[in-house]
Amino acid sequence: MSVTLWPLRASRMVRAVPQLPDPRTVTFILAEVTAWMPVPIWSSLLRVKPTPFMLQVTRLVKQYKKFRAVNDLSFTINSGEIVGLLGPNGAGKTTALRCVAGILRPTAGSILINGYDVVTEQAKAKSGLAFVPEVPSLYELLTVEEHLKFVAMCFDTLDQFDLLKDELLDRYDLTEKRNDLVATLSKGMRQKLSVACALIHNANVLLFDEPMIGIDPAGARELKDEIVRQRNSGACVLISTHLLDTAEKLCDRVIIVARGHKVAEGTLEQLQHLSSREGQSLEEVFLALTEPSENPA
Numbered sequence: 001m002s003v004t005l006w007p008l009r010a011s012r013m014v015r016a017v018p019q020l021p022d023p024r025t026v027t028f029i030l031a032e033v034t035a036w037m038p039v040p041i042w043s044s045l046l047r048v049k050p051t052p053f054m055l056q057v058t059r060l061v062k063q064y065k066k067f068r069a070v071n072d073l074s075f076t077i078n079s080g081e082i083v084g085l086l087g088p089n090g091a092g093k094t095t096a097l098r099c100v101a102g103i104l105r106p107t108a109g110s111i112l113i114n115g116y117d118v119v120t121e122q123a124k125a126k127s128g129l130a131f132v133p134e135v136p137s138l139y140e141l142l143t144v145e146e147h148l149k150f151v152a153m154c155f156d157t158l159d160q161f162d163l164l165k166d167e168l169l170d171r172y173d174l175t176e177k178r179n180d181l182v183a184t185l186s187k188g189m190r191q192k193l194s195v196a197c198a199l200i201h202n203a204n205v206l207l208f209d210e211p212m213i214g215i216d217p218a219g220a221r222e223l224k225d226e227i228v229r230q231r232n233s234g235a236c237v238l239i240s241t242h243l244l245d246t247a248e249k250l251c252d253r254v255i256i257v258a259r260g261h262k263v264a265e266g267t268l269e270q271l272q273h274l275s276s277r278e279g280q281s282l283e284e285v286f287l288a289l290t291e292p293s294e295n296p297a
Contacts, residue, residue, distance in 0.1 A: 053076040053077060053078055053112070054077060054078065054079050054113070054114055054204060054205050054235075054236040055076065055077040055100070055111075055112070055113055055205050055236055055238065056076045056077075056110075056111070056112040057073060057074055057075050057076070057096075057100065057109070057110075057111050057112075058074050058109055058110045058111075058112075059072050059073070059074055059108065059109040059110070060072070060073040060074070060096065060099060060106055060108075060109035060110075060111065061073075061106060061107045061108035061109050062092070062095050062096070062099055062104060062106055062107050063107040063108075068260055069092045069095040069260055070092040070095050070096050070099065070260045071092075071259075071260040071261050072109075072261065072262075073092070073096055073109075073257065073260070073261070073262055074109075074262070075255050075262070075265060077205075077236040077237075077238060078236060079204075079234045079235070079236055080231055080232070080234050080235070080236070081231065081236050081237070081252050081253075082227060082228070082231045082236075082237045082239065082250060082251050082252050083236075083237070083238050083239070083251060083252065083253055083254065083255060084239050084240075084241060084247040084250070084251035084253075084254035084255070085097070085238060085239065085240040085241075085254075085255050085257065086240075086241070086242075086244070086247060086254050086255065086256050086257070086286060087256060087257040087258055087263075087290070088258060088290055090259075091257045091258050091259065091260065092257055092259075092260040093209075093240040093257060094134065094209055094240065096257070097131070097207050097209050097238070097240055099111060099118075100113075100118065100207060100238070101118075101129065101131040101207055102118045102119075102122055102125070102126055102129075103131075105119065106119065111125075112125070113125040113126070113128060113129050113205050114128045114204070114205065127155065128203050128204050128205055129203055129205045129207070130197075130198035130199070130201070130203035130205070130206050130207065131198070131207040131209075132191075132194050132195055132198050132206075132207065132208045132209065132211055133194070133209050134209040134210040134213060136190045136191055136193065136194040138182045138190060138193065138194065139182060140181065140182045140183035141181060141182075141183065142181070142182055143178065143179050143180060143181055143182070144169070144174050144177050144178050144179070144180055144182065144185070144193055145165065145169070145178040145179065147182060147193060147197065148161070148165050148168065148169075148193075148196060148197060148200050149161060149165070151197045151200050151201060152200050152201060155200075155201035157200070157201040157202065160202065161200065164199070164200055164202075165200070168196040168199055168200060169196070171196075171222060171226070172192040172193070172195060172196050172219065172222065173189075173192065173219070174189070174192060174193060174196065177189065187214040188214045188215050188216055188219065190214075191211070191213070191214050191215050191219075192215065192219055195211065195223060195226070199226070199230075203235070204234065204235045204236065205235065205236055205238075206227075206230055206235055206236070206237045206238070207238050208227075208237070208238070208239045208240065208241075209240045210240060210241055210242065211223055211239065211241070212241065212243060212246065224246070224250055227239070227250060228250070231252075239251065244281075244282045244283045244286055245281075245282070245283070247282060248268060248281065248282035248283075252267070253265065253266055253267045253270075254266070254268075254271070254282070256271070256286060256289055256290065258289075258290045263289050263290060264289050268282055268285070271285045271289070272285055274289070275288040275289050276288075
């Protein structure tokens with residue numbers, strides 16, 4: 001493994017970061033690196049344009065040769081709202097999230113974050129965005145605290161780093177591991193670090209892909225409380241999960257996708273009515289809307 005010293009600011013160096021691309025062409029979205037996007041990540045950016053929605057996805061398509069993973073997907077999320085993105089395996093949930101995060105370039109359609117297009121105004125769009133992937137992709141030769149500082153530097157928010165770092169380290173049980181290398185962390189602690197990185201720059205559009213996977217019950221409870229805190233502070237949150245009981249309790253409404261298409265969208269009560277499952281759980285509603293009928297008329 002080659003190790004490079006990478007200058008991030010004029011007088012600062014981050015040590016022992018393996019195989020990082022040219023900093024002038026890096027977009028850092030919570031440990032997901034997309035080198036094909038030329039974004040000057042250290043510049044001060046205007047984060048919000050007047051718009052009725054914090055997140056607006058319009059007729060999103062993602063095509064892989066002959067396979068269409070996402071097909072004509074549209075939805076909006078307002079400030080102060082938690083929305084669940086639900087669907088069977090292979091429905092296109094993660095692909096859609098990675099398009100919203102700017103990791104994948106859409107084949108067609110548009111994605112606006114705080115009023116900015118994630119493709120044509122990527123730097124401004126991503127300045128208010130945080131993405132927590134299902135499998136954290138972290139820099140193993142940075143310590144926990146260095147990782148948080150690195151993310152703050154990338155988003156040019158070092159002025160608030162000292163105010164937030166100790167609170168986040170304590171909240172996610174990372175204080176005793178602040179000087180440990182990421183390479184030594186368990187899967188659950190890596191996931192907690194990924195979540196802490198999502199919160200270190202005060203993003204107002206938060207994306208979570210299966211965030212509870214690998215986290216212990218106490219950590220999962222804290223994460224759910226954090227998501228509610230973010231909603232109550234005015235952020236918009238989009239969560240992809242297979243934990244339907246969690247989605248039922250946590251989300252203000254849900255979007256159900258299958259085979260790349262949006263099948264339904266709404267509150268639990270609206271989906272109960274749509275599926276003729278009044279009074280039943282989200283699990284029963286989900287199965288009714290996504291499973292093919294075994295007794296067609």
